[in-house]
Amino acid sequence: MFRDTGYKYAAMITIQHISKAYKNVQAITDISLEVQKGELFGLIGPDGAGKTTLMRILMTLLIQDKGTATMNGFDVIKDYKKIRNMVGYMPGRFSLYQDLTVEENLNFFATVFKTTVAENYELIRDIYIQIEPFKNRLAGKLSGGMKQKLALSCALIHKPEILILDEPTTGVDAVSRKEFWEMLKNLQQKGITILVSTPYMDEATLCNRVALMQKGKVLDIDTPRNLVEGYTRKLYAIRSNDMHRLILDLRSYEKTDSAYAFGQYLHVTGKDDEVEATEFENYLLKKDHHELQVFDIAPTIEDVFMELLREVE
Amino acid sequence: METVIEVRNLVKKFGSFVANDHLNFDVYQGEIFGFLGANGAGKTTAMKILCGLSSPTSGEAKVAGFDIYKETEKVKRNIGYMSQKFSLYEDLTVAENIRFFSGVYGISPADRKEKQDKLLKDLGLESAKDSLIGSLPLGWKQKLAFSVAIFHDPKIVFLDEPTGGVDPITRRKFWDLIYEASDRGITVFVTTHYMDEAEYCNRVSIMNAGRIEALDTPENLKKQYSAKNMDEVFLKIARNTE
Numbered sequence: 001m002f003r004d005t006g007y008k009y010a011a012m013i014t015i016q017h018i019s020k021a022y023k024n025v026q027a028i029t030d031i032s033l034e035v036q037k038g039e040l041f042g043l044i045g046p047d048g049a050g051k052t053t054l055m056r057i058l059m060t061l062l063i064q065d066k067g068t069a070t071m072n073g074f075d076v077i078k079d080y081k082k083i084r085n086m087v088g089y090m091p092g093r094f095s096l097y098q099d100l101t102v103e104e105n106l107n108f109f110a111t112v113f114k115t116t117v118a119e120n121y122e123l124i125r126d127i128y129i130q131i132e133p134f135k136n137r138l139a140g141k142l143s144g145g146m147k148q149k150l151a152l153s154c155a156l157i158h159k160p161e162i163l164i165l166d167e168p169t170t171g172v173d174a175v176s177r178k179e180f181w182e183m184l185k186n187l188q189q190k191g192i193t194i195l196v197s198t199p200y201m202d203e204a205t206l207c208n209r210v211a212l213m214q215k216g217k218v219l220d221i222d223t224p225r226n227l228v229e230g231y232t233r234k235l236y237a238i239r240s241n242d243m244h245r246l247i248l249d250l251r252s253y254e255k256t257d258s259a260y261a262f263g264q265y266l267h268v269t270g271k272d273d274e275v276e277a278t279e280f281e282n283y284l285l286k287k288d289h290h291e292l293q294v295f296d297i298a299p300t301i302e303d304v305f306m307e308l309l310r311e312v313e
Numbered sequence: 314m315e316t317v318i319e320v321r322n323l324v325k326k327f328g329s330f331v332a333n334d335h336l337n338f339d340v341y342q343g344e345i346f347g348f349l350g351a352n353g354a355g356k357t358t359a360m361k362i363l364c365g366l367s368s369p370t371s372g373e374a375k376v377a378g379f380d381i382y383k384e385t386e387k388v389k390r391n392i393g394y395m396s397q398k399f400s401l402y403e404d405l406t407v408a409e410n411i412r413f414f415s416g417v418y419g420i421s422p423a424d425r426k427e428k429q430d431k432l433l434k435d436l437g438l439e440s441a442k443d444s445l446i447g448s449l450p451l452g453w454k455q456k457l458a459f460s461v462a463i464f465h466d467p468k469i470v471f472l473d474e475p476t477g478g479v480d481p482i483t484r485r486k487f488w489d490l491i492y493e494a495s496d497r498g499i500t501v502f503v504t505t506h507y508m509d510e511a512e513y514c515n516r517v518s519i520m521n522a523g524r525i526e527a528l529d530t531p532e533n534l535k536k537q538y539s540a541k542n543m544d545e546v547f548l549k550i551a552r553n554t555e
Contacts, residue, residue, distance in 0.1 A: 045480070144352040170478065171352075171474070172352060173351040174547050175351055175547070176352060199479075244492040244496070261509075262509060263508075263509035263512040263543070
């Protein structure tokens with residue numbers, strides 16, 4: 001077994017210069033990154049960023065065109081059998097047997113991995129206990145939140161060293177998303193290395209480190225804190241009583257570089273970062289905006305991501 | 314202000330399960346109305362009823378002035394619909410998609426030609442007329458999908474999670490389109506899981522376990538629930554589901 005090989009790797013996942021194309025579509029281009037043991041690492045990006053392709057290569061379900069990748073020291077091509085035994089995977093689409101019950105699904109996955117539910121129950125207890133009252137229900141009849149908990153239990157039942165989760169919170173409401181991230185934090189406490197993907201920028205702050213991805217490329221990799229601190233533009237929050245007109249007026253102002261809606265405020269940058277708050281204020285007062293507020297604001301990961309997108313495009 | 318959606322004591326049951334429990338609300342012309350709720354709260358059920366695709370168990374509702382029991386075909390002609398999952402046919406061209414949806418909504422070929430030219434010009438898509446939808450960048454696709462959903466000048470457009478999985482810039486550009494439609498007097502009825510987008514709506518309703526628990530402007534909801542933002546409002550209302 002891999003635990004007896006005597007090798008100790010600080011990096012649990014290594015990815016070096018991985019590229020993959022499907023026919024004429026370049027899915028990922030020259031991606032390199034490392035995930036440390038015990039880390040909660042996020043792949044953050046929209047549809048088409050290449051998150052799923054990268055995960056499927058790591059899961060040994062796809063073979064890359066170029067580059068190498070290892071999981072706990074094992075090569076994703078040569079050692080695929082070993083990797084499959086030590087990794088838990090929750091794919092983006094609900095992957096369980098809809099016509100088996102909750103309990104049957106769990107037993108099935110335990111048996112495939114030559115273990116029993118009883119042997120590793122401790123690991124899944126906190127999650128499974130929430131769906132145990134419905135253990136005789138068919139998986140296809142579960143609500144979205146319950147399906148997610150069952151899929152996670154099944155991915156964990158063989159006590160994996162590494163857990164790979166492909167957009168577990170997509171289409172999930174804000175409450176269930178919070179609960180899911182709490183579950184992930186608990187699993188991380190138990191020493192499991194976690195690689196998770198999401199299109200929700202706000203979830204980046206819940207990871208130790210993240211890779212920001214777009215169109216098959218990594219735009220940046222760092223801790224959420226460093227990413228935000230690395231944003232050097234001067235950023236203003238602006239609002240008035242007519243937000244749509246505000247955004248149009250700001251966009252037609254020659255000193256505005258970007259103006260984007262961020263919840264109840266717009267986040268605005270000036271052409272050069274010398275533009276003062278009072279300049280925006282005076283311009284907007286002339287345009288007859290009322291209840292105007294203009295103030296400095298700290299950037300979020302989403303501001304950072306959008307700035308990177310603008311640099312690329 | 315003209316009322317374009319009127320819902321009174323609307324109930325929908327599946328067996329003993331109450332998916333919509335006495336819903337009451339009005340939506341006004343030109344309004345951007347956010348329809349929020351946790352998964353399983355009953356949003357999709359209510360939307361299907363308002364689109365004329367499903368009949369309620371009891372209660373009343375009018376959409377664009379038409380009764381949702383007896384006049385479902387008229388309802389369908391006066392609304393548009395778009396979701397992230399279903400919008401345009403990927404293996405048809407831009408022009409073919411427009412022709413298809415024009416047919417569905419009963420636009421005459423002569424009217425179509427004129428409207429199509431204007432639409433492609435406004436979107437800057439004239440050169441892409443004969444391109445397959447599947448080959449277009451996501452941002453263009455979304456713009457076109459939305460334009461096609463309102464091509465027949467409906468009174469109301471229903472948007473079901475239109476921005477899921479979209480990058481943050483494209484997501485914001487999509488909201489520009491929503492504002493423009495609303496300025497033109499089209500009512501926008503939208504669901505989303507992005508709580509920042511709830512802030513962009515004129516009014517927001519939040520469903521929980523089949524009931525509408527709150528309905529007001531984002532500003533008033535934040536005051537009422539002593540919350541910093543809509544995310545907090547949502548968490549306070551929708552916690553303890555399932």
